[in-house]
Amino acid sequence: MDQPIHPLRIANFRAYWGSRLAGTIGTTAQGIIIGWQVYSIARQTMDIKQAAFLLGMIGLAQFLPLFLLTPFVGLAADSFDRRWIVRITTSLLVLIAAMLGVLTWAGMLGLPALFGAAVLVGTARAFSGPAYSALAPNLVPRDSLPTAIALSSIAWQVGTIAGPSLGGLLYAIHPETAYAAVAGLHLVALIGIFLIGRVPQPLAESDRHPIARILDGFAYVKRNRLVQATITLDLFVVLLAGATALLPIYARDILHVGASGLGVLAAGMGIGAAATALWFSIRPMRHNVGVKMLAAVIVFAFAILVFGLSTSFPLSLAALIVAGGADMVSVYIRSSLIQLHTPDAMRGRVGAVSQLTISASNELGEAESGLMASMLGPVGAVTVGGVAAIVITLLWARLYPELKLAKTFDPPEIPATTPQYGVAQP
Template identity: 60%
Template sequence: MSSPFSIPNYRYYWLARLLSMLAGSAMMLIIGWQVYNIARETMSPAESAAQLGLVGLIQFVPLFALTPVTGWIADRLDRRLITRLTLGAQLACAALLGWLTYTDALSLPALFAVAAVLGVARAFAGPAFGALAPNLVPSELLPKAIALSSTAWQVGLIVGPALGGLLHDWQSAAPYALSAVLFAIAILAMSLIGRVPRPEVDRERHPIRQMIDGLSYVRTNRLVLGAITLDLFAVFLAGSTALLPIYARDILRVGSEGLGQLSAAPAVGAALTALLFSFRPIKQGVGTKMLVAVVVFGIATILFGLSTSFPLSLLCLFVVGSADMFSVYVRQSLIQLHTPDAMRGRVGAVSQLTISASNELGDAESGFLAAAIGPVAAVVAGGVGAIAITLLWARLFPQLRLARSFDPPDLSGELRPKETTT
């Protein structure tokens, strides 16, 4: 067995991952576009940028509040059921926004309310999706499975925004209708996944203690802690996606179609990189290469911030996505392989919290900073910050530099679970 695709359960999982990302990325692009344009009808550009930041903040707050609970639930309940329920919630959000858009009843409060619900759904979906993948493939195929899963994720980021922008130009409610259909098919794919091994639940240990265990594991495992927090601070500072509507409308002046291309450019770079790793995974010097990739990510972000050329901006965003995917591939492989299955839901929840903090909260930071000092200065400062954080983390967490390969460690002494079948 040389490919995760030879396993039927993984194929269904991969399809659900792809379709849900297609739907979600198309939705979020249009939500951002609608928020900015509705705000611009009555607000200044700076105030409108702050509204984009508010969208990210609204999505982050429920994730922050629910992280201990979502990780514990992913380790205790059927992970397949959790993913189906959260996909259903996102389907309902897509249908509602489609109806409000079609009937011209859309408003900023409605968009913010749906963003909050999406934040809750993603809070529960992330740990369950992430912890389920290692249950579907043997450990030796896990790096390839992560690369293929990341490919599905990034292909969704490529095609979703492009489709969203094109469909919105044709009919404003069409992107939401497409998202609802894709979420429905994703639910069907998740329903086709058969029985998978699950860790035995320790029912004598208090649930709150189990939640704390996940945080304690991350805190004491220096490699896992360093990998998770590197993403948190680097992407938090250098994230520029929330400001793409500003660049598309006011700086590059390319409209909603150009916005779709700007949103897709980093995903193209990421998808091609993930596809390469699915066939030719890196084997040596993985930690050092990850740190170099984050530095490249910061440099490309700086160049994008300074660019006034649409082709150059697309190229910079392509490099941003490729470097970020390189880092994600190494980081997620190390985290999964250095975490016992009984802890993967809770550790995944902590990882998702930092990812969301770097993305949604980073979007909020970008929007608010752009309102204060301007979008160009905000993006450039973020790129410089990401480089500085990487150099600092290389010293604070030498375990990252010393990670040589993806050889699975011996976790026999770290909460090795018994397996049951569901």
């Protein structure tokens, strides 16, 4: 049996990979800078709990546009050239970083500008997320997709390592330089997307009403219980056990390591995740994927629980690394199952539903973390969230037996014909 072609041998995928790496570094660097600036400005007039609540609201500001736009962005990804959607949204991210840099340099940056930027970033990500995820399977053959997902995850996880560290360190040296670097990274990402040649695009269903097509994505997720289980499990676990929004509090007021230490903590999960993704790019997972996903989610929640209780910087960092590795196992399995179980013509809309739940678990999770921290304190919020995530995972294993029964990534029936991939067309 022939081995699947390696994704990095395909020019379109190489351009996609480089774009995702640069874009992720820029996005995560900017996120840590905005979070630090919001918390620092808030602490000038507020106590820790009040500032924690405001920090959580930054996540809500990014989530709201995504929530409102989800029905439309998936349809856009299935109706228009996915490359151009990403090109336009990446251009917006360049302008946002430049704007924040200029305001910082002029000494005019305040909370309204930071929250406004968060809304614009959320809008850009709302459109780019489904288009980005739906584009990847068009660049490689079907048999190469799990390896491509692992490599794409490496780009994302390396970005989460380098981005926060780069953002924290550059901001400590010179805030304007940090924003200039972010704008430059998004510009590199934009160039990468322009290098991708034409790829297969599903034909728009012009004979069906757009509202009906929008509802198809939600109906498919409801009908396919395995896809539904993987999406909702991630939603509730990360919503409850997410701790990234509270990292500025831990860095400043619990571990006392400052902005540079914040960058290291923020990179912790990425370190574990990148190492795990690298392993999967060499040795792709093939068997007992459902059980392994459930086990990985429990390990993730337990590691977050350890982080929440720790007052030692090395132990906190180690817990985040373990959490990142476990999360990567879950991300790898979930992404592979969703991509391989979803027809190409539906990937934009299903991707939009998936992105909504991921963003709800991340950005809305940040708001939940801030709210819980304002009531229970940061340690109480993370601890309660970790325990609740373990309970949710055990409950989902019972409610969705499809998870435990998923032995491989392959759907029950594979279409006999598939489009040609990886070949640029005139």
